[in-house]
Amino acid sequence: MRPLYVDTSALLKRYVxxxxxKQSSEIIAKFEDIFTSQITITETLINLRKRLSKSEFAIAAKLFKEDIRTFNVISIDEKLSYEASDVADGNSLATLDALHIASALRFKGANISFLTYDKTQAVIAAKKGLEVLGG
Structure with a gap:
């Protein structure tokens, strides 16, 4: 089975x-080899903290930390930063969205699927040759 790259918009749906x-959780559950970016950790925890009460956050953060241990987390290095800049060139794409797409593109040869619920990001990811899943 092909690998899956999960961006923050899709992963947040597991905890909020x-x-x-439901769809996001079902898609993620179908894959064994799951990738995400290092920035997903920060993005997810910040968004959970903004959206949830302290007690809800504690539960969601614990579940997230358990899940992320089972994912392949892609580090952000200098090369990836330049690749993300190239992805964003000529597109109205947010910086973090470009980093997610660039991270997934590192595995394009493995026919990686890209799960997102960000419409702009989905369009650019598809233009870059990724199979986009999500709403």
Whole structure:
């Protein structure tokens, strides 16, 4: 089975009930080889803290930390930073979204699927040749 790259918008849905939460969890559950970026850790925890009460955050953060240990976390290095800049060139793409796409593109030869619920990011990821999953 091909690997899956999960961006923050998709991963957050596992811990916060919102549109496509069930779908996101079901898609993630189908894959064994899951990748995400190092920035997902920071993005997810900050967003959970903003959206949840302290007690809800404690539970969600614990679940997230258990999940992330099972993922392949891609480090952000200088080369990836330049690759993300190239991804964003000519596109109205946020910096972190460009880093997610560049991270996934490192595995393009493995036919990696890209799970996102960010519409702009999904369009650019598809243009870059990634199979996009999500809403």
């Amino acid at each position: 009930s919102e549109t496509f939460s």
